[in-house]
Amino acid sequence: MRLRRLTLHHVSLPIVAPFTTSFGTETVREAYLVEAEVDTARGPSVGWGECVAMAAPVYSSEFLSASVELTRRWLAPLLFAVDDLTPETVGHHLRGVVGHPMAKAAVEMALLDAQLRTDERSLASYLGGVVDRVPSGVSVGIHDDVPALLRSVAGYLDEGYARIKLKIAPGVDLEPVAAVRREFGDDVLLQVDANAAYTLSDAQHLRRLDEHRLLLIEQPLGESDLRQHALLAQQLETPVCLDESITSAEAAADAIALGAAAVINIKPGRVGGYLEARRIHDLARAHGIPVWCGGMLETGVGRAANIALASLPGFTLPGDVSGSKRFYDEDITEEIVMTDGSVAVPSGPGFGVTVDRGRLAARTTATTVLEP
Ligand SMILES: CSCC[C@@H](NC(=O)CCC(=O)O)C(=O)O
C-alpha cells in the first residue's frame, strides 16, 4: 500500500465519573484518532487508529502532544517515503525512531485497519482469535470513602461484569479490598492495580492482601523494577501481574525469565501495536503465563480492536474490555455493549466498527493533517 494522508483528530471526551488512580484523577479523556488514507492493490482505503497516550506523562513517559509532534516530524515522513508499505513492516520502517510505542501503535493500527477493510477480513480473524465473545472486566477507581466504593462495585456487579479490578495506593488498599470481599463474598473475581505506587519496602504490607484471594496484584512497583518485582513475588501468594513494565516482547521475555510476572496485562498501545501485542501473547503462552487485555480508556476504535485481541487463546483472564458506557455517555463509534459479563468480538472488516463523523466532529478539539 501507499500512504497518501494521515489526519490526527484530537478529541476530548468527558468521562462519566472522575476516575482516580494512584497517579491522579481523570475527568476528561484527551486522545487522538489517526485516520490513514491509503492506496492498496485493490484501490483506496481508509483505516483508523487511536493513540492511548495520556495528556500528561503520568502513566508512562509518553504524552499526547509529544506523540503528535513525533508523528508529524518523524513517523509520517518515514511512512510517506515507502512505496510498498504493509502493516507488518511499519515497525521495521520506524525502527530508527527510538521509543514512543503509543505513537507508533496508533499509526500501525490505522494502516492495519485500512488493509483489513480492503481484504474484508476482521482483526480477530487476522490475529488468530478463537472465540466470538470475551469476558468483560471493569476497572474501579479510588473512591472518597468505602460506602461510595461499595455502591460503585454493586452497580458494576448488577450490570454483570465478570471481574472487578480495584485501583489501590498506599493508604487506600487493605480497607477497601477487605470491604469489597466482606460485602460481595469470595466468589467475585477480584484483583487490584497499584500503578507502580509501592516499593519493595512495602512487601510485608502487601502480603496482607494475600488473605483476600485476589486474582493478581497489578504493577505494584515501578516500571523499571523488574528484579524488585521478582523479589516481591517470592514474598507474596497473590500473583504479580505487570502492566507499565511490559513495553515490548523483549521486556516481557526479561520479566518472565526473572520471575517478575506470573501474569501479564497486554496493552497494544503500550507495547507499540497489535502485532507486538500478539508476539507477547505467543511468548507468554509458550511459558504458561496467562495474559489479559488492559485498557487505556479507549474510544470504540481502540476498544473494538482490544476485544479482537482478547479473543486469542492465551487471553484466559477477563480484560479491561468494558462496555463504552463504563467511561463515555456517547462513543465516537457504535456503542460497545457488555451483556451477561461479556462483549462480542467484532466480526466486520478491519476493527469492525465505524467512526461516526458527526460525533467525531463534536468531540474534536483540533485536527493535524499530514501529507507527503
Ligand atoms: C487512566 S488509567 C489508565 C491505565 C489503567 N487502565 C485501567 O485501569 C483500565 C481502564 C479501561 O478500562 O480502559 C491501568 O493501569 O491498567
Ligand SMILES: [Mg+2]
Ligand atoms: Mg494497570
